[in-house]
Amino acid sequence: MKTTYSITIGWLYPDLMSTYGDRGNIITFRKRCAWRGIQTTLIPIDSSLNAEKIGEMDFIFGGGSQDLEQELVMRDLKGKKSEAIRQKIEKGTPALFVCGSPQLMGHYYEPAEGKRIEGLGIFDITSVHPGIDMPRCIGNTVGSVIWDNLGTSEPDNFIVGFENHGGRTYLGKTAKPFARVIRGYGNNGVDKTEGVVYKNAIGCYYHGPFLPKNPSVSDFITRRIIEVKYGEKIDLAPLSDALENAARKTLFERFGV
């Protein structure tokens, strides 16, 4: 008899950090699990949550926020909740932070106006907004994951999405990038790195619905979660990703990749 797997997802501040379709990641991840008989439970990590609950989580997700909301988030996150999240990541709990949330998981973020915001220090990165008059990094983006092999063939290793960020992120000495930029700006528009990884936590500037068009990343995270939680490797039943493959193919052609 096979084990019935179940995954508890912690979603950072769904009300405050869901700027532009971020929940697409949650919808995609949960449906892909459900279609393989893996149960999922969703717990919002917000002001009403007791920090101890974070200990029960198998996967942590964070999306983007506007500046005002970012401040509210950090006010609530400081202290017990930050500590609980840091411990989870240290123990190898998989996490995905997209859009603005990796900035909060780094050492600090310097906005265009106002004070420096101290981050959780999970990723060895710093982020700086170069000034209100500097152009934002906006547009479609394609990358190649260099952290780990997500799929079996090269195109499966490609990620595609949209970025829209004012801040520029710089990797510290110990930080490993998540991907290499093929089209777009990436972390800072200069060094061709995209995102950052630490243990099983991924941070990247791809915003909003990152997983829907990158199902291999979604499945990769699912496998890692099962490995960490149950200590066993799992082969996920294949799903028909015909639409996803067509979407990726069309976009790669359009961007000349």
Next chain:
Amino acid sequence: MRTRLAFLSGKIMDVFIRLFHLGAGSTWPGEIALRIDAFFIRRILSGSKIRTIIVVGTNGKTTTSSMITYGLVKAKKTVIHNPEGANLANGVASALIRGATLGGTLTSDFAVLEVDENAFTQVIRDIPSPSAVVFLNLFRDQLDRYGEVHAIAARWKEALSNIPSTTKLVVNGDDPQLVFLSKDKASQTTYFGAPQKDKKKIQLGHDVDSIYCPVCGKKLTYDLVSYSHLGVFHCTCGFKSPFISTNEEVSLPGFAGVYNRYNMNGALATLSVTLRKNPHAARELLDGFAPAFGRQERVNARGRDWILLLSKNPAGFNQSIQAVPELLQNKKSTVVLILNDRIPDGTDVSWIWDVEFENVSRFATDIIATGDRTYDMAIRMKYCFEKEDGERVEAIANLEEALSTAAKKQSSEVPIILLATYTGMLDARELLVGKKLL
């Protein structure tokens, strides 16, 4: 002298464009005038008694300003109105040039101007004492171009700081950001909202933007919600919904949805303050009003009836989807979804994940996804279903093929529902009725 030259250049351009049918919504005459004289708008208005009404907001600008124009014309006023899409400073200037006599005089009673949310700050500098400003709503829309909602609200508030006390502000009192915007201007503000029956005790959706108190930053308590972040709200700091004077009976034939009842109440409030009429008398001015292009517009093509619903952002799309059962009289039909990512649509299509497309399955017999981002749209629909079959979602990248497939599938008398982003609507309309604009 400079202004005269600016005007004449623009006027000649306008006559030329009209003579050769080069496009009704052209912004070139205004663009040329503004290049010659940056203060052109201010100067042409200063010598005239024309009263300006500015309509601004994320959604509903075209419908509301068309309604105001319609009402004013019915009240025997002469009106200049900028066509849809020509809502930046150059579009405003073009409308004024077109409406002026050859001598450069504006003789009309009113100019009703819909203004892009990002151009508002500039336009209000050029039109420093409008007769009325109508604030409809503020939703997230095309963050790739406009930046965040709070930043826009802050700019609007600043722009309002110099507004004279004679300008009437007509404000959606169900939108917390807009109430905050007009907080210190209570004596010149009229608040409108949705009818009571549209406000319910429901959970906020995923398309919300402004649910935090703009005064103190705490989460607002919503007693009632109409849609998105619009409703009856209060905060522990004392910030709360204002008194709203709203028409309860706002309906027109073939005109569905809460968002249209907001548009209509906004138009009625504006007509009532500018014409000094009571709301009931203002209501009669709107009899016979027909929807603007792509706004629940009905066309007959290829032997089928189609209802075209233009939507540009999550709040707009949700509202269109919610209006469909009302439009179809609870029958089911084929649904065509057109998602484009050109500049007028917004180049980022992430927002489709904030739309409750799950609700489409309730009235769709078949779903066809098409447009520049056919597969993004199809993937979104695939994840609306419990099972991984996606059988009811067809991805057809070619728009013509998508439309002919829809016409083939739909055999009944029930109209086909077509939901599209801006350029998708233009393209589909051209294919269906053979011309881009009315």
